[in-house]
Amino acid sequence: MDRLILETTVTQGHISKDIQGHFSEHLGRCIYGGVYVGENSDIPNVNGMRSDVVQALRDIRIPVLRWPGGCFADEYHWKDGIGPKNTRKKMVNTHWGGVTEDNSFGTHEFMELCRQLSCDAYISGNVGSGTVQEMNEWVEYLTFDGISPMADLRRANGRENGWKVKYFGVGNEPWGCGGNMTADYYTNEYRRYQTYIRQYRPGEKILKIAAGPGTADWRWTDTLMKSAGKMLDGVSLHYYTVPGTWEHKGSALSFTREDYYVTIRKALEIEELIRLNSAVMDLYDPEKRVGLIVDEWGTWFDVEEGTNPGFLYQQNAMRDAMVAALSLNIFNRHCDRVHMANIAQLVNVLQSPILTEGDRMVCTPTYYVFKLFRDHQENELLASFLDAPEMEVCGMKLPSIQHSASIAKDGTVHVTLVNPSLDEARELEIATRDRMPEQVQGEILTGKMDDHNTFDRPSDVKDQPFTGFAVAQDGLTVTLPPLSVVHLAIR
Numbered sequence: 001m002d003r004l005i006l007e008t009t010v011t012q013g014h015i016s017k018d019i020q021g022h023f024s025e026h027l028g029r030c031i032y033g034g035v036y037v038g039e040n041s042d043i044p045n046v047n048g049m050r051s052d053v054v055q056a057l058r059d060i061r062i063p064v065l066r067w068p069g070g071c072f073a074d075e076y077h078w079k080d081g082i083g084p085k086n087t088r089k090k091m092v093n094t095h096w097g098g099v100t101e102d103n104s105f106g107t108h109e110f111m112e113l114c115r116q117l118s119c120d121a122y123i124s125g126n127v128g129s130g131t132v133q134e135m136n137e138w139v140e141y142l143t144f145d146g147i148s149p150m151a152d153l154r155r156a157n158g159r160e161n162g163w164k165v166k167y168f169g170v171g172n173e174p175w176g177c178g179g180n181m182t183a184d185y186y187t188n189e190y191r192r193y194q195t196y197i198r199q200y201r202p203g204e205k206i207l208k209i210a211a212g213p214g215t216a217d218w219r220w221t222d223t224l225m226k227s228a229g230k231m232l233d234g235v236s237l238h239y240y241t242v243p244g245t246w247e248h249k250g251s252a253l254s255f256t257r258e259d260y261y262v263t264i265r266k267a268l269e270i271e272e273l274i275r276l277n278s279a280v281m282d283l284y285d286p287e288k289r290v291g292l293i294v295d296e297w298g299t300w301f302d303v304e305e306g307t308n309p310g311f312l313y314q315q316n317a318m319r320d321a322m323v324a325a326l327s328l329n330i331f332n333r334h335c336d337r338v339h340m341a342n343i344a345q346l347v348n349v350l351q352s353p354i355l356t357e358g359d360r361m362v363c364t365p366t367y368y369v370f371k372l373f374r375d376h377q378e379n380e381l382l383a384s385f386l387d388a389p390e391m392e393v394c395g396m397k398l399p400s401i402q403h404s405a406s407i408a409k410d411g412t413v414h415v416t417l418v419n420p421s422l423d424e425a426r427e428l429e430i431a432t433r434d435r436m437p438e439q440v441q442g443e444i445l446t447g448k449m450d451d452h453n454t455f456d457r458p459s460d461v462k463d464q465p466f467t468g469f470a471v472a473q474d475g476l477t478v479t480l481p482p483l484s485v486v487h488l489a490i491r
């Protein structure tokens with residue numbers, strides 16, 4: 001039998017709720033049709049935001065939302081998205097399908113969305129094609145309560161007080177779509193732009209995020225940390241799980257067992273990138289003040305047939321749920337350095353927790369993983385030791401069980417366990433050491449690798465109560481069915 005030892009009195013770092021963050025870009029149907037339908041829509045909404053989507057996201061306690069991109073951020077000029085909607089400038093969304101962007105969802109709408117979601121705002125500023133002045137003025141518009149040109153403009157647009165902005169990103173993927181810069185060039189630009197992100201709100205410091213690498217390019221992180229490490233609060237990291245090549249990524253629903261295991265292997269590779277970047281950051285910031293911000297992660301498959309290739313719409317199956325659970329466990333276990341992560345993307349784009357079609361909405365298997373993980377938010381990571389052999393499948397060695405464990409303020413221990421095997425159940429003994437479990441509650445997400453929800457069958461895959469455990473001599477015994485994610489709350 002496999003064995004997991006939980007040291008319930010030894011903690012190893014704080015699990016920020018922001019590890020369970022999300023990302024929303026002006027891309028395909030993420031914003032328009034996904035979260036925003038406009039005040040005059042027949043789809044139930046509050047100030048234009050879909051009520052069904054807002055409620056679903058509140059239910060998983062969405063902590064933070066990144067906006068407006070992605071690649072879109074470096075072509076976005078925020079002043080085009082304020083003021084009366086009929087006077088807002090229209091633009092071409094060159095990155096994503098060449099469609100017309102009418103700017104009807106702008107700064108006020110995004111902050112209203114965050115208000116309805118009760119989540120924090122993470123704004124991505126434009127370095128690629130924007131000016132320092134533009135970024136400086138956006139921060140003033142967003143956050144300054146006093147008398148100033150931008151605060152007055154905001155008031156003229158109907159908002160008296162500034163908003164709290166928790167994070168501000170200085171550019172996105174500057175090595176690629178964000179301006180094709182070198183590490184040295186971007187680092188200098190970062191130093192200059194961040195100077196003008198003024199702190200106007202006492203007690204509500206804006207945390208500045210520099211754009212980090214999207215590959216194993218540790219030199220990028222090194223250059224940034226060496227020369228700007230004292231001027232930033234986070235360095236971003238982007239990592240997508242692509243089972244095939246970038247040209248032929250593979251289908252979201254039609255895939256083989258081997259494709260499944262390759263996807264799992266590739267998802268797990270994010271841990272190496274986290275280790276590598278953390279090691280570089282440790283050289284300059286051993287106290288781990290600066291966060292590694294995984295602000296884009298998730299699966300990336302070929303777009304669903306018949307949909308606009310620039311819209312990145314893909315279905316979402318149990319395979320995606322496994323990737324989400326493995327990733328969230330990894331982020332938890334590296335919470336001393338990973339201070340935020342944002343899955344790409346919120347609705348209708350890439351690995352979405354939510355899909356919409358007209359007035360219909362469906363929660364994907366990935367959504368239910370977030371539900372199973374939500375009780376880790378703001379807990380302390382527990383020291384734990386797993387003794388379980390690797391499994392050999394399709395010529396690959398993979399973990400047979402993967403986990404993370406945390407303790408909440410009220411003393412409840414939360415464990416999330418993943419069994420990625422398609423065939424084998426695992427018997428696991430959990431030793432809880434200094435405490436005997438008095439009350440245990442569990443939920444499970446399980447199914448076949450391509451199981452998914454559709455608009456006609458929205459509840460085929462969802463979390464269920466889990467009873468596959470028994471209290472044993474020094475803790476619990478648990479049976480994890482094949483292809484399952486389990487959450488246990490142990491009191």
Ligand code: AHR
Nearest residue numbers: 069070071072172173344
């Ligand atoms: O999430 C889709 C795109 O992937 C983002 O716009 C970009 O930052 C990344 O390359």
